[in-house]
Amino acid sequence: MNKTTIAFFGTMPYDKATFNEVNEEYGFDIKYYTGNLSHDNISLTRGADAVCVFVNDDLNAEIIAELKQNGVKMIALRCAGYNNVDLPAAKATGITVARVPAYSPHAVAEYAVALMLSLNRKIQRASWRTRDGNFSLNGLMGFDMYGKTLGVIGTGKIAKVLIGILRGFGMNVLAYDLYPDHAFAEANQVRYVSLDELYAGSDIISLHCPLTPETEYIINRESIAKMKKGVMIINTGRGRLIHSEDLIEGLKNKQVGFAGLDVYEEEEPYFYKDKSDKIIDDDTLARLLSFNNVIMTSHQAFFTREATSNIAHTTFGNIRDFVLGHELPNAVTE
Template sequence: MAYKIAVYDAKPYDEAVFNKANEKYGFELIFHKEHLDTNNAILASECDAVCIFVNANANATAIKKLKQLGVNLIALRCAGFNNVDLKAAAEEGIRVVRVPEYSPHAIAEHTLALMLSLNRKVHRAFLRTRDGNFSLHGFLGFDMNGKTIGVIGTGRIGKTVVQVLKGFGMDILAYDVYPDHAFAEKEGITYTTLDEIYAKSDIITLHCPLTKETEYMICDTSLAKMKDGVMIINTGRGKLIHTKHLIDGLISRKVGYAGLDVYEEEGNYFYEDRSDSIMTDDVLARLLSFNNVIVTSHQAFFTQEAMSNIANTTLNNISDFFAGKTLVNEVVFKP
C-alpha cells in the first residue's frame, strides 16, 4: 500500500509539479488548500506524513495532533523552518526535513529585479505609459556602478547575489555570523560589521535566516545608522524587518526605496486572491500606498527550475524516511 502524504497549502501549480515528480515515487498525495494549523491538522487523518509550506503554523498543539493521527514526518517544501516547533516535534518523535536549496539563482535574480525596478521606476513607468503619459518626471535613477551594497547573510543565496552584483561594478560589503573568508577572497568582497554595512551602504539586501537574533534586525535603531535614502531589499523572511519602523523611515525619507518579497504578517494574504475583499491589515495597506515600495507575494523562488527541485527534493526526503535511510536534509532540534 502506498504511503499517504497530506500536502497542505496546495495551489494548482503545486499539484501539477508534485504529481509529475511523484511518478517516480508512487505516493498517495492528498492535496489541501488550507495551511496547516491546530484547527486543520485533522486533514492529515490516516496519513503517514505531511508536506507544508512557509505559511504553516506547526506549533506544539498542531504537532501533538499530528502525532495522535499517526503522522511521523513533517516535510517542509522550503528552506526556512522557523514555523515549526522543533522541540515539540522531537518530543513527539516526529522527524522534520526541508529543502535547503531549490534555486539560489531564482531568489538572487528576483532580488536584482526589485533593485532595478525601484531604482529605474519600472513599475511606475509601466502604469504611466499605459495611460499615454510618456513624461520622465519623477523617474530619475542612479548608476549602480560604483555604489556600495551590503549583503547580510552569505549562505547559498547571499553568495549568488554577490556573484550577480559583481557585474555591476559595485563595492560589496558582506556580513555573516559565519563568514566564508575563502569566498570573500575569491570574489573580492569585504566582510565587515553590521554597523559598517548600515553606515556605508546605498543598498542593503537581506538573505539571512529568521532567528531570535535576527528578528526585527531592521528597526528604528538600525535605520538611524543608515544613509539617508537607503534602499532596503528583503527576499528572506518578513520578520527580519519591523514594518512599522520601516514605514516611519519611508515617511521621513530615511528609506528611499523598499523592495519586499516577504512581509511579517503575510499569512492571511500572500498566495491568495484578495482583490474582492477589503484589506483589513492597515500596515500592509500603508506599505502599498508608497510609490517607492514594491511588494511581491513571496514569489522570489517561483521559477520552473526551483519548483521542480522543490518537488523532487521533498519527495526524495520522504522516500528516504520511509526507507530508513539517513535524512541528509533533516532539521534537528538543538536545545
C-alpha cells in the same frame, strides 16, 4: 508494501501539477488539500504517514500533538525556513522534520536584482504612465548601479549568487555574516565588516540571513538611523527580519529611499491568496502598499520552473529516505 500516504496542505494549482509530475518517479499516495494545516482540518491527516506543508502552515505544539495522535510520523517542509515548526514539540513526540534547504539560489538572487532595478529605474511607475499616454520623464530619474555599494547581510548560497551578479554591474560589496567565508570574499573582492559599518557604507542593503532570535527585526528604528539617507532595502528572506512600523517611519522621513519586499512579517492571512475583492484590514500592510517607492510582492522570489521542480524532488526524496530508514541529510533538529 502499502503506498506511503502524504497529506499535502496549502495546495495551489502549480503545486499539484509539479508534484504530480515528479511523483511519477516516487509513486506516493498524495491527498491534496487547499487549506493551510490547522485545528479545523487536522482530522484530514488521519491515516497519513507524512504531512507536506509550506511556510504559512503553523505547526505549533498543539498541532504536532494532534498529528502524533493521528499517526503522522513525518513533517515534510517544502521550503527552506522552519521557524513555523515547534521543533522541541516535534522531538518530544518523535515526529521527524525535514526541509528543502535550497530551491534555486539563482531564482531568489535574480529576483532581488529585479527588485533593485525596478525600484531604482521606476519601471513600475513608468509602465503605468505610458499605458495612460503619459510619456513624461519627470520623477523617474534613477542612479547608476556601477560604483555603488551593496551591503549583504548573510552570505549563504543565494547571497553568493547575488554578489556575483552585482559585481558584474561594477558594484562594491560589504558583507556581514556570523560565519564569514573568507576564501569567497577574497576571490570576489568582498569585504566583511561589522553591521554598523555595513549600515553606514551601503547604498543598497539586501537581507539573506535566516530568521533567528538574533536576527528578528535586525532592520529596526535604530539600525535604519545608522544607514545612508535614501538607502534601498531589499528583503527576499523572512518578513520578521524587518520591523514594518519602523520601516514605514524610515520611508516617511526619507531615511529609507526605496524598499523591495517579497516577504512581510504578517503575511500569512494574505500571501498566496486572492484578496482583490476585499478590503485590506491590516493597516501596516495597507500603508506599505501606499508608497510609490515600495514594491511588495507575494513571496514569489523562489517561483521558477527550476526551483519548483527542485522543491518537489527534494521533498519526495526526504520522504522516501525517511520511509526506507536511510540517513536524512535535510533533517531539522533543535
